[in-house]
Amino acid sequence: EAGVAQSPRYKIIEKRQSVAFWCNPISGHATLYWYQQILGQGPKLLIQFQNNGVVDDSQLPKDRFSAERLKGVDSTLKIQPAKLEDSAVYLCASSLLNLGYGYTFGSGTRLTVV
Amino acid sequence: AQTVTQSQPEMSVQEAETVTLSCTYDTSESDYYLFWYKQPPSRQMILVIRQEAYKQQNATENRFSVNFQKAAKSFSLKISDSQLGDAAMYFCAYRSLLKAGGGADGLTFGKGTHLIIQP
Numbered sequence: 220e221a222g223v224a225q226s227p228r229y230k231i232i233e234k235r236q237s238v239a240f241w242c243n244p245i246s247g248h249a250t251l252y253w254y255q256q257i258l259g260q261g262p263k264l265l266i267q268f269q270n271n272g273v274v275d276d277s278q279l280p281k282d283r284f285s286a287e288r289l290k291g292v293d294s295t296l297k298i299q300p301a302k303l304e305d306s307a308v309y310l311c312a313s314s315l316l317n318l319g320y321g322y323t324f325g326s327g328t329r330l331t332v333v
Numbered sequence: 334a335q336t337v338t339q340s341q342p343e344m345s346v347q348e349a350e351t352v353t354l355s356c357t358y359d360t361s362e363s364d365y366y367l368f369w370y371k372q373p374p375s376r377q378m379i380l381v382i383r384q385e386a387y388k389q390q391n392a393t394e395n396r397f398s399v400n401f402q403k404a405a406k407s408f409s410l411k412i413s414d415s416q417l418g419d420a421a422m423y424f425c426a427y428r429s430l431l432k433a434g435g436g437a438d439g440l441t442f443g444k445g446t447h448l449i450i451q452p
Contacts, residue, residue: 267436267438
């Protein structure tokens with residue numbers, strides 16, 4: 220089966236600009252997650268979707284970050300305006316059901332804010 | 334909130350030897366899942382092994398096994414017969430079953446251990 224697709228793979232922007240990342244989960248996976256992985260740290264959950272509804276966004280900086288999952292398939296994560304500390308890898312993952320296993324991760328987007 | 338601690342930023346092992354990566358966690362919950370993930374330079378997180386807290390038996394997957402000490406809140410990963418392809422970042426992760434009951438089952442990760450395999 221095809222994996223979790225993410226684009227772009229790399230992105231460089233200046234601070235205060237906006238940026239968007241796209242994720243296409245594995246077909247049929249109802250749950251989708253966005254993680255932020257700052258260099259030297261483990262991934263941190265930003266937001267979890269179940270179909271097109273938000274289940275957990277407690278760690279999403281809502282003043283600048285937003286995410287949507289229209290039609291319960293693809294998802295977009297946006298940062299506006301970006302700050303230097305937003306430089307990180309943004310990982311998308313999906314799972315079939317809320318079963319505690321079967322998470323499949325994409326290869327992420329590496330964002331550099333200069 | 335749960336926390337996961339990996340105290341070894343980097344470990345090095347000779348090819349074909351055995352290495353153990355440490356992980357401790359803090360939780361007040363009694364039921365949860367623990368994971369070890371591998372992250373090669375491609376950045377994709379790959380599941381290595383999973384342990385359910387209610388199971389006393391330690392999980393094993395081929396050359397990978399865990400030592401799960403629930404009372405000590407310790408979850409170490411042992412890699413036997415290390416191979417060059419094992420070189421990567423390794424992350425320990427926690428999944429709350431309490432939160433998952435409400436639908437939120439995202440993972441809490443440690444900071445990772447960089448594993449180097451010496452040929």
